[in-house]
Amino acid sequence: MALVTVAELAQRAAQGGYAVGAFNLNNMEILQAVIEAAEEERSPVILQASQGGLKYAGIDYIVAMARVAAERASVPVALNLDHGTSFEQAMQCIRKGFSAVMVDGSMLEFEDNVALVRRVTDVAHAVGVSVEAELGKIGGTEDDIVVAEKDAMMTDPDEAAEFVERAKPDLLAVAIGTAHGVYKGEPRLDFDRLLAIKGKVSIPLVLHGASGVPDDAIRRACKLGITKINIDTELRVAFSSAVRDTLVSNPKEIDPRKILGPAREAMKRVVKEKMRLFGCSGKA
Numbered sequence: 001m002a003l004v005t006v007a008e009l010a011q012r013a014a015q016g017g018y019a020v021g022a023f024n025l026n027n028m029e030i031l032q033a034v035i036e037a038a039e040e041e042r043s044p045v046i047l048q049a050s051q052g053g054l055k056y057a058g059i060d061y062i063v064a065m066a067r068v069a070a071e072r073a074s075v076p077v078a079l080n081l082d083h084g085t086s087f088e089q090a091m092q093c094i095r096k097g098f099s100a101v102m103v104d105g106s107m108l109e110f111e112d113n114v115a116l117v118r119r120v121t122d123v124a125h126a127v128g129v130s131v132e133a134e135l136g137k138i139g140g141t142e143d144d145i146v147v148a149e150k151d152a153m154m155t156d157p158d159e160a161a162e163f164v165e166r167a168k169p170d171l172l173a174v175a176i177g178t179a180h181g182v183y184k185g186e187p188r189l190d191f192d193r194l195l196a197i198k199g200k201v202s203i204p205l206v207l208h209g210a211s212g213v214p215d216d217a218i219r220r221a222c223k224l225g226i227t228k229i230n231i232d233t234e235l236r237v238a239f240s241s242a243v244r245d246t247l248v249s250n251p252k253e254i255d256p257r258k259i260l261g262p263a264r265e266a267m268k269r270v271v272k273e274k275m276r277l278f279g280c281s282g283k284a
């Protein structure tokens with residue numbers, strides 16, 4: 001199958017009352033872990049690359065890998081830019097073959113965020129690419145984007161309504177208490193806020209920073225209208241723990257396949273668990 005848009009997957013998820021998992025992609029092992037999990041779970045899936053991921057792997061490799069995966073897969077696959085911060089970056093991804101882009105203007109003033117996202121949606125929609133935007137500021141570290149705890153800012157429901165109306169994104173990432181990276185304490189999600197946003201905004205909502213959020217909170221978020229959930233950190237943890245275990249138990253190992261193979265399996269297990277938790281298993 002060809003790559004599908006994130007909007008298409010999220011709209012279907014909104015109707016079905018579940019969320020689609022979006023997993024950050026930096027290399028072939030992560031890609032294979034995610035795709036194999038999606039196939040085995042019969043789940044739609046979103047592959048995404050951050051600016052840091054594109055810098056690391058190269059945009060052509062990311063697009064080529066995702067295309068091969070989508071063409072071979074029997075489940076729907078989308079390729080999304082994660083936290084793009086400029087018009088130029090979004091255009092480059094669209095031209096190279098991404099089926100979706102996220103433009104993160106959350107560090108800008110409200111009016112500038114509206115202008116940036118609107119500029120991207122005008123072009124993206126003309127060529128059938130969907131757009132995710134962010135309002136409020138999600139705390140923590142996602143590759144090269146760092147938001148200190150004191151600068152994190154919850155999404156205001158009224159502002160969200162105005163933002164969506166004027167900037168015209170297909171999906172909106174909301175700040176309701178999650179953060180990117182490893183949590184220090186247990187995250188507390190503001191479900192009243194999510195409910196209020198949902199009441200004022202009709203497009204699908206996205207939860208970032210979902211690694212480490214308790215399962216119950218994730219289930220509740222899905223019930224209240226979250227239709228896309230981003231996971232990066234838990235894949236990193238699974239990957240690095242597996243590599244560490246292999247090398248500690250067999251310090252003489254030099255074969256990359258024997259070092260990375262178990263890491264790929266460990267990530268696949270995480271992805272499958274998340275797909276069941278998000279309710280997207282069996283929805284392909």
Ligand code: 13P
Pocket residue numbers: 024082083142179180181182207208209210211230231232233234
């Ligand atoms: P985590 O790293 O907390 O899983 O968040 C991922 C994310 O939101 C990517 O945009």
